Amino acid sequence: MSGPLTVKDLCVVDLLHGLEREQLAEWLAVAEGQDVAAGGIIVEQGVPAPGVHLLLEGTVEMFMVSDGRAEPMGYQHAPTWMGAIGVLTENPIFVRTQARTDCRLALLPADDFRRLALAHPAVHGRVMRQIAPVMQRVQAIESSRDRLESLGTMAAGLAHELNNPAAAAKRASAQMAEALDVLSSTLGMFVDAGIERADAQVLSELQREALARAAGLTALSALDAADAEDAIAERLEDLGVEQAWEIAEPLAAAGLDEAWLEQVVTHAGPALDAALRWVAAALTARGLAAELRESTRRMSELVGAVKAYAYMDRGAVVEVDLHEGLETTLTVLGHKLKQTTIRVVRDYDRALPHLTVRGSELNQVWTNLLDNAIDALGESGTITLTTRRDGERALVEIADDGPGIPDEVVAHIFDSFYTTKDVGRGTGLGLATARRIVVDRHGGSIIVGSEPGRTAFRVWLPLTAPD
Known part of the structure; x- marks a missing residue:
């Protein structure tokens, strides 16, 4: 273990440059010395910021962790500081910080750092x-x-x-x-x-x-x-x-x-x-x-x-809750819904088992169907999302109370390159792609029924993934 921290240790970090010795002594009084061996985790992703780390000696590496996979995000070399923005904004740490070499650090606890940063505007300003x-x-x-x-x-x-x-x-x-x-x-x-x-x-x-x-x-x-x-x-x-x-x-x-x-x-x-x-x-x-x-x-x-x-x-094939896909699709289409007074009504059967599907592809289906429903309604109306079990299949229905689709259009609605939208607004591939994903990629089926005041797309997916 290295020796106790000193004012000389702290003054080499540019975050504290310009402070008088008496001011540095205030920071030293709350600093906690840490020694981390190469490979050791200094702070884990997703946890509340414990404080600001002053890296006095060594090199650390940042990783973005997702589903057990750690993606390298870059390095930090001493002397430097880490974590101050998270401390001031009170957000969780968004990367894992791990020692690449043996490291010597000083931890400034979060509450103490916020208090001292406000007392020393030069420090606060460097962070902001x-x-x-x-x-x-x-x-x-x-x-x-x-x-x-x-x-x-x-x-x-x-x-x-x-x-x-x-x-x-x-x-x-x-x-x-x-x-x-x-x-x-x-x-x-x-x-x-x-x-x-x-x-x-x-x-x-x-x-x-x-x-x-x-x-x-x-x-x-x-x-x-x-x-x-x-x-x-x-x-x-x-x-x-x-x-x-x-x-x-x-x-x-x-x-x-x-x-x-x-x-x-x-x-x-x-x-x-x-x-x-x-x-x-x-x-x-x-x-x-x-x-x-x-x-x-x-x-x-x-x-x-x-x-x-x-x-x-x-991965390409995942086990999912269908409702998760519907909800995240609504989130990414939120910019369109915010410009309207359209209501979204949910009638979910939460007892539906998880399905093994190509998750990102299936979400393209929900995107096409919901996007079309929003366009059909214009500025107001209601979209109803229904899920239920139908024998050995799961049924997802996306319905709107718009003007409906003419019979001559319904007959060709899943054909490639067929569109009723204005030039530049539709390619005619959306519903054709949706049908291909449901039928060819998942062994399911998709139909549409429409009359003035109600249009409903129904998607059936097998509860058991096809061989």
């Missing part, structure tokens, strides 16, 4: 500036559709769905950098204004009070929030605060009142503007951290839905 590049790498991974070549329509919709949380995360990280600049410069402004130690202590307590109020406050109604914001903005303008509207919103959203504001006026003196912007920046930073956490959670859910939809890394 890495969020946008990480999000861009995640987007790049999600954009790799090598295994979904036949799912062009779904891919376009998924990109739209992923863009929303990714754009929110990128926007929040940029705004976070602005808030951190304010937080890091305020101390100097207090010193320049000659703020006494006692007044500075009160201002610090008032900031903590503001953060506590914000954390415990339910969302104000739009009208109440606007009234509160206008009242604070008017008071700030009376006090001579420049661009009062910029800071009135976060102060009002935190439920801060006249009494709180007057205490700030009393103790801030000539540094009133700086003190108020300092509090507003802290409130903004907390809100942005929550937004980042929600954005990354949504991205993770979408990635999970895509993996389930395509049965990635599970």
Whole structure:
């Protein structure tokens, strides 16, 4: 085992560059030394982030683990740091970290890291500036559709769905950098204004009070929030605060009142503007951290839905719950449903046994049938999904209450290259492909029945896989 950690050990990691010896001593006080032999796992994928690891000596390798398979994702060489983004956003670790050589590390526990990072804005800023590049790498991974070549329509919709949380995360990280600049410069402004130690202590307590109020406050109604914001903005303008509207919103959203504001006026003196912007920046930073956490959670859910939809890394033939395939298909078509008021009704027989099928191919069938149902309904209507056992077969019915399909179209609906869609919108291969997958690949059958007000596609699949 290596010797105890020292300030000299910590200062070589660029995350802590620029801190004074006394400040480094605060980090050293919470750091836990770790020695990990080559091949040892430092932190496992999917677990809550235990803290931030400072890699002092050695090399580690990152792996993405799925169904027991570990895919290499890259290396980290000492000195460096790992896991800070997960700690600040409170998300589980998304890769396995394993020692490639004998490694010496220092672990900064999650709660201690969050506390010290907020106390040292330079450290917090270095972490937050890495969020946008990480999000861009995640987007790049999600954009790799090598295994979904036949799912062009779904891919376009998924990109739209992923863009929303990714754009929110990128926007929040940029705004976070602005808030951190304010937080890091305020101390100097207090010193320049000659703020006494006692007044500075009160201002610090008032900031903590503001953060506590914000954390415990339910969302104000739009009208109440606007009234509160206008009242604070008017008071700030009376006090001579420049661009009062910029800071009135976060102060009002935190439920801060006249009494709180007057205490700030009393103790801030000539540094009133700086003190108020300092509090507003802290409130903004907390809100942005929550937004980042929600954005990354949504991205993770979408990635999970895509993996389930395509049965990635599970082989061509898999044992599945039919309902899982239907639900993940609804998820990847969510971008289309969100633009409508279409209802989805489920009538599932959960007692159906699992079937051995070509999972990703079967999901293409559900995609074609559901996509057609959505198009048939337009902006409103109901889609009903029904599953039940029919002898030695499982029956899946996808029905809509749209206008129906003319008899002359029904006669050719499973023919290759036959389509009733406008030029450029349909190839005529969707239902032909669906029939081939069901009949030729799974030994099942598919039919359609239609009349005005109801169209139903019925798919039968054998409960026992054909030889």
